[in-house]
Amino acid sequence: MPVYDYACACGTRFEFMVPSWSSPAPDCPGCGAETTRRPPSPAVHGRAAPPASMSSAPQSWEGLNSGDRDTITHWRRQVEARQEFESRHPEHREHRDAIAAHEGRFERKPLTYKELASRAAGGKDASTAAAEASRDRRTGGTGGGSGSDPA
Incomplete structure (x- = not known):
């Protein structure tokens, strides 16, 4: 049975397991009024984007805020995520010259x-x-x- 998100006019929001998508919405557990089904969260929709491209990474010391530790860490993680993505999806691999x-x-x-x-x-x-x-x-x-x- 699927779990759906519901909302009430009184401000109560809750999840409820129903037999099917066509089942009627349950009454609000807080006030007993009718509720409406809320759209699922974006995570359920699967809105994923590939990691930033390698060409968007800084090319110089100045681009890394003169060696700022947080900036370097951010871009290191971005580059590692892109490399892992490209290893799983070779069709998205960028051509890079040394x-x-x-x-x-x-x-x-x-x-x-x-x-x-x-x-x-x-x-x-x-x-x-x-x-x-x-x-x-x-x-x-x-x-x-x-x-x-x-x-």
Whole structure:
């Protein structure tokens, strides 16, 4: 037998087990008046949302309120929940490239190892390629030619 929530005009709210959904509402246990069935709570409806995406996590020290312990703990839990969610639902997995630099000029558009390798492929070393990427971020250019990765 299902359990339903009921409410009375006198303010009394209660749960009551009835034979079926079409059963008449029971009288109020407080005043004896007629009651009405209340909608079930949101938990019964199953309104679930996936955890925050990894891309919404802070990318810098400043994004973590300069290392605030509560902020770090909050985001660590968010990231762990997302990782667990993605392990159960691989179709929701986000593609992420490893980040080589994410501060200073790279705060808004991190330098990925993929982009760094692409820039260094022309015979440059990694330091020269990173300096070139920094200049391009400052001027808004692409610099690396067709081989640079926009992400």
